Amino acid sequence: MNKLPNNHSARKGETTTNQYGSGQAVTKGNGENRVGHHLPLHLPVLSHKRQTGIAFLNFIQHFASVIKTIFSELPQLQKQLNNCQQDLKQAKNWHADLPVPLLDRCWLKLEVLKVAELLCRLPVDASAHAPELVRFQELRNQGHNPDLAERICWDEFTAEACHLALRRYWEAQETPKYLWNLDSYLNLLRCYRSNVEQGNLSMPLLILPRGSDRQLLQCHWL
Incomplete structure (x- = not known):
């Protein structure tokens, strides 16, 4: 299946997501991309997640109050x-x-x-459950690297079918129907x-x- 286009290349400290949804941390240095060990970057991420969780809980409480008001009135x-x-x-x-x-x-x-x-x-949107994408994730979970998992999927479903399933998935993410x-x-x-x-x-x-x-x-x- 096609790799991510160049405009999706990661900046320093970003996490990229390959075409099947598996993430890999990548840093830039000396003009090259390489897998990076960026443990210090995890701290603000965790802090942001904690803040997001608190905001979400506040939203749920407010939303429940609004619903209760609608029905009572x-x-x-x-x-x-x-x-x-x-x-x-x-x-x-x-x-x-x-x-x-x-x-x-x-x-x-x-x-x-x-x-x-x-x-x-x-x-419902079932694009993420296409057999080609499910099979790829199964292979990744079994320890196969992305390239080998991709080749196996191509052999089992054909490259065209895999590309089609992948395109439908990303289209559903970008323009939800x-x-x-x-x-x-x-x-x-x-x-x-x-x-x-x-x-x-x-x-x-x-x-x-x-x-x-x-x-x-x-x-x-x-």
């Missing part, structure tokens, strides 16, 4: 939500007709979907099913992004 939405929770209470086991409320914040409307209807109403991806969908199913089987009545509330936002679908557990 709009009786019709609260009534729909109560009906969903009542259906969940009556469920004796996990099944595909369990409710998944979908909130449109722009129009303040609540659409109640069934688990079985999720993929039809909200298609879907509101969520396959991993998010499967995670919702796992959590919801686990909750039901354990007697936990927590229910997912899916929230559509505003029209002008480039955000993904958000999931808030009630």
Whole structure:
């Protein structure tokens, strides 16, 4: 598969990501790129991650407060939500007709979907799960270097198929066409099913992004 173009070459201390998503630290020195040992650079990164985590937690708390306010001030939405929770209470086991409320914040409307209807109403981006890319990651996890893993994939799928899968993946990252991806969908199913089987009545509330936002679908557990 094609290597990264020159305009993606790393500056000093940057981490580059190869075409399959595996990162490698690269530094520039004496006009050459080489794998670098940059332990001191980890300190500000960790600090930034800590700050980002705190900001994210604050956002989640604020977001939960906003959602609670929306439902408390709009009786019709609260009534729909109560009906969903009542259906969940009556469920004796996990099944595909369990409710998944979908909130449109722009129009303040609540659409109640069934688990079985999720993929039809909200298609997912599955480009990262293309067999060619999954196989490459399996080979990397087995200890093969990127070049050997790439050659094996070419032998098994052909170079053309690998290039196509890779192009589709990057196009999905650069110009998203879907509101969520396959991993998010499967995670919702796992959590919801686990909750039901354990007697936990927590229910997912899916929230559509505003029209002008480039955000993904958000999931808030009630």
